[in-house]
Amino acid sequence: MSDKDPPVGSEQVPAGTGAPGAADPGAPAADQTHHWWRLIAIWVVLSAILDPLFYYLAGPHIPPGTMTNMAQGAQFDFNVLFVIALPVVLGVWIYLIYAIVMWRASRGGPEPVAGPYSRGHLGIQVGWIVSTTVIVLFLAGFGTYELVQPGGSGGGEGSSPIWTPTSQTILPVQVIGQQWKWTYRYPTFGGFETDQLVLPNDTTVEFNVTSLDVVHSFWAYQLGVKADANPNYNNVAYATTQQLGSFTVRCDELCGIWHGAMYNTGQVVTRQQFSAWARLTAFRLRKNTRLLPPYALTYTPDANGADGGYYPNNADPYSKVEQYGATPSQGGG
């Protein structure tokens, strides 16, 4: 850098305050370029090309894929939003580029003279507000429909979901989060508990997600399912499998030191393979299954852990109430 560089702001521009500038009232009239039509033409052409290009080329590959109806719904929503958002983004970008190219000030040039719309233009303002409102209301309505119609969009729906799938046969699977691993219980197969998440194809699965300690989040990525695992709370999510393959399960809510390592892989297999696997696993784990607490939608965590002792025990000098605190722990999930 040298002193010869003109410092910021040192360039000569005509004074704004009270300066005559280019006070020629005829100046705006000279600019008869049809900026509007140009902009609209560029915008329409680009949008018309890029939108279908995205929808038909990229759209089918957008995550989370089509392994379940919920994943497919999320993919469809993403694509619809993209198709709507793309023209909006293009519109602003085209306008910005156009403005930057067309409306640069020449250095030392005259002050511009404010055009008729410079302080506001009722039509443009109303048009903008109305159009954004219409888009937004449409999106909210569309999102609500997509949420309600398939029975919950794969997200956690709390302990008593009001939007449920219509399917007659539903396979319940309990997802238990703990620091720092996932285990799965299959109540309809004797309630065994395992590290493996195996699901049958063409089946509506009800995930009952709960936690034994802090908040986790069950994210079966390719299934399009995500539900927070809260202690002492059952969070239900639904998805109907429609493709074979493996999927990733990750914890999606920061749960402590090993949060980043809290993942495993699940499988969607055929119904026959699934029932064979389930029967075999139930048999293999039968000894341990007998030791598990009876299946329940939540397992009251013991705040004191196995031996935690965070809250004092009942014989407590500060307390005049003998019984307080957690009901005796049911052991574990």
Place this chain on the structure above:
Amino acid sequence: MSLAWKLGVTVVLFAISVTAAIVLIVNLLGTPPVVNFTSPSPGAPVNVRLQTVGSFGSGSHPTWVSYLVRSPQGQWVHTTVFQVPEHTRINVTIDQYDSGSPLRNQQLGQVTGTYGSVASLNGRLFRVINSNAGNGVGHTFSIPSLGVNVPLSGVNGNANLCGAAPCTTSSPHNVIRFSFNSPGPGSYRWQCFVPCGLGFLYGNGGPMSTLGYMGGFLKVVA
């Protein structure tokens, strides 16, 4: 002030900030030491010996429960990071000096991922421990991504437990042995799944959340 002076001041201030940043980063880089186990001959099994102690007894966290690793030279090292060769049988011996309790999740009472899915407790083979009976389970040795899980039976809590690391075999303890195969190269998390962080909510804070106490890495190298 002359320009030279000003430049000097600027450089000094800049150097101070850079030094502060470096000190900060170096402090953050501190991790427990790595104990390196190698095969005596290619393909021969590697023997790893660990111990658990109910309270470390000294250092910055004397009340915390901890794992220790015995180095090939026979010294007990306060760490949970150890390195083994790939695709090798790892024979693990754990001296368990801590008392036990019912498991938070009985699913972890099973032995999985080891040779024959069994482990031995004081010489007796077992596959499942009922943590609600007997002395319960003190800790587990688990490598979730390898499917390895071994519950470590607790010592009778009424015994005169060892309270300062490293414990010697004169204190009451259980010896658990098992073997597993090391996978390909990489860093594999292993940890204890018993909420044994005394005084922390759900027992999973403190030592359970600190590298070098109740969790660490199994580093597998080629």
Place this chain on the structure above:
Amino acid sequence: MRIWGPVLRATATRDPRSCEATNITMTNSVDNQQFESFAGRLQETPEEIAFELRAQEGALWTGGRLLIGIWAFAFAALGFAYFYLRSANNENLWRPHGITAPTATGAAIFAITVASALLLMFGERRFRNDQTLDWQVAGWTAVLGGLLVIGLQIWQLTDLPFFPGSSGYASCFIGWAAMNIAAVLGATYWIETILAREIRLRRAIAQDGGAPSSTLPVARLFRANLNGCTYFWGFVAVVATFFWLLFYVI
């Protein structure tokens, strides 16, 4: 020097009733800094002085109400916690056995807070009617009341029939105690500073009609401040009533 406000003006001019512009020359300075370039540059007009006095009064008015808004949102968070935990009733541990904090102490805390606030409001009315002594008595009583409330609240904490972590109610109650101490302490501090200032101002504004009717800037700001403080006490009383109902009655 008018930047420091009309308060200064009252203290610096020879005649407190005069609104004439003064020009204070600063001759001394911390570590001998040079103020000459600034000194004496500011010539204020009466309009400017009056304008800024209005602004200061307005700021006191706005500030007083804004403080109520701030505290209202803080207590709303507590109220939310109360109703949220109550409706969740996890493990049936919202309020096992209908436990209640010591009711006599609670009632005393509530009653003293509300009485102090009412007393202050009454006092302010008397103040406006030029009965300064009544206001002073009311004010100092309210200070005592506030201190008593804080003392009782702390004492109550040592005398609870439940452990803090034993239930949702117990937790909320500890939270309420902490926040109530802070709010009452703030309100007591505020009214105390006003009362103390009135003592210091008394002589200065006596010949001008005293605090209730003096037209001096100090007196006007004093009244604006008092008004905000009385409102705040009213707010504290409303809060005390609301949470007394929540914790002891229902």
Place this chain on the structure above:
Amino acid sequence: MAIDTSVSEFEYPGEEDVGTPAKPPPVWRRSAWLQPNVLWAIAGGVIGYLIGHWLGNVIASGYQQVQSSGQNNVAIVLGLSLGVAGWLAGIGALTYPLAKILGYEPSPSPPQQSWVRYFRMTEDHKVVGWQYAIGVLTFLFTGGLLAMLIRTELLSPTTHVFGPGTYIFLVSEHGTVMMMMATSAVVGPLGNWLVPLMIGSRRMAYPRVESFSFWIFMAGYLVILSAFFFGGFPTGWTGYAPLQTQANGGMDSYLVGFGVIGLGMILAGFNLAATIINYRAPGMNWGRVPIFVWGILATTALLTLATPTLVVAGLFGILDRTAETAFYVNEHGGSNFLWQNLFWFFGHPEVYIMALPGFGIVMEIMPVFTRKPLFAYKVAAAGMLGVALLSFFVWQHHLFQSGINPDMRPLFMLTTELISIPTGFLFLVTLGTLWKAKIRFDTPMLFCLGMLFNFLIGGVTGVFLSDVPVNVTVHGSFFVMAHFHYTIMGGLIFAMFAGFYFWFPKITGKTLNRKLSKWHFWTFFVFFNCTFFPLFLVGILGMPRRVFEYASNLQTLNDISSISAYFLGASFFFFIINVVWSIYLNPHPAPDNPWNSLGLEWQTPTPVPWYDFEHIPVVLNDPYHYGEADAPPVADLGKVLSAVGAPAGSVSHEDLGTGVEGDGDPRPPIL
């Protein structure tokens, strides 16, 4: 008159003869070293911490959980709290509040003019603005350094540079420091510096509160850094309970730190709101208020009303960790959802605390460089107020998958999407202002255009997030992370730098090097996008936030991001070098109004005198009469208000209807 900010004897009227010079004050009054300053503050902080820690040990060392865990949260919390109190006492912030108990008036003091004033409490809003600028940059660079470390760890999906606990702590500390910084990034430096000048006031309504808010802000910085010494904290900046209740001692730093910063935020907003409402110069009616001031006003509403919720939520957290209450512990009658609700009830307005001042800056600067009036001024102001209002009703969109009130999801989806309407007004206004403009591409304008580019991406991806089915995939992933970096860093920080470059000549009286400024912008803009755009893809490809291990197929994208992040960090050196060079090493004086702005703040001389305006200006017009043949002056800065000899044709207060003595004054009467 005694010249210091500490308490002096109250002087009764008539006691002192103004004409005679006062006695020289004693040496402890004159020496800057002996007066309250930052050194005393540090000493006070240390002493306060030690006392608090000792007290905590006395109180709680016998607690069962303290003995078991070896961790005394009571001692840490008390130590940090008393440390903050000691810090404030050392800086002199408690002197007057305590003297007030005895009825003392604030003692007048002229502003100090030496460099010492930057290390003390001051009543000059311009000095506070400066202090905030340094403070905010300290936060920003600390957080930025932590960000580099995070990106270093993410260079490889499996090889680890840091331990997992350290990594989580880095993420948490980065998030917390940056969030604390961002809440004050514009309001602190530019808000404090500019608002009185823009509204034609000579002072802030509560100058001591203003200064207090800065010093408590810096105390918050030290408190949050102290987490390094207490084993860090694992919860991220969101601090979800019950992990919060379980965490190490560093969590106390987080809770106390956010409480302290929250207090500072409340007070900063309190002062600014009172100032804007009451101290507008005659003629500065609501239709003439600069749009930046509108932005700050909308922000103050959020600062004062949303932040108390955070402070109270933090108080509950502290009680859970010290007094063993169970607000957030399910099985003791609490609820982990309670924290999530309270936190996000603050947390979402918080987002707009960051965004709105940025909008204000961009809309304020645009007319100057397009030489056109601001398009749709009323829509702009209404939009920002609308955002502020709506932001209180969207918080549960952070909790779509949590199981909290799942039936309310359509409602929160609706409100979230509705808020994009007033947010979109930013684009209506700026694009309208660009129409047929004569754009000058000076650095501030470049930053404004960059902000529009980034914020558009950030805003549009926000619409994706608000859609519940899409949210199932992108919630808690790097997609969210990229989204809010685009809005906060790409939006707010770009706007902040636009403001810094724009007002720098007025604030410092120096001229920045033009080339370095442009280099800063282009490297910043390019590498910002290279850093964060890949993270959208990483997120939608399935990488959760805050993890230290990820799928190996995402390594390329992560590496692009990490390497760009280093360049992004390096781009700040252009800024630092530029500022140091232009202020300190090779200063060039700046002209009074280098950009030919019509804004009231530019009509003052440079450097701005401590009293801002020699006469309270009478505002005649809004400051956006660009491009008019004979643009009227924004204000009459002459002697309009003087009682005698007012210039002919000048406007009196009565004409303006501002009611000097109360007539026609919109404020309700007092007493």
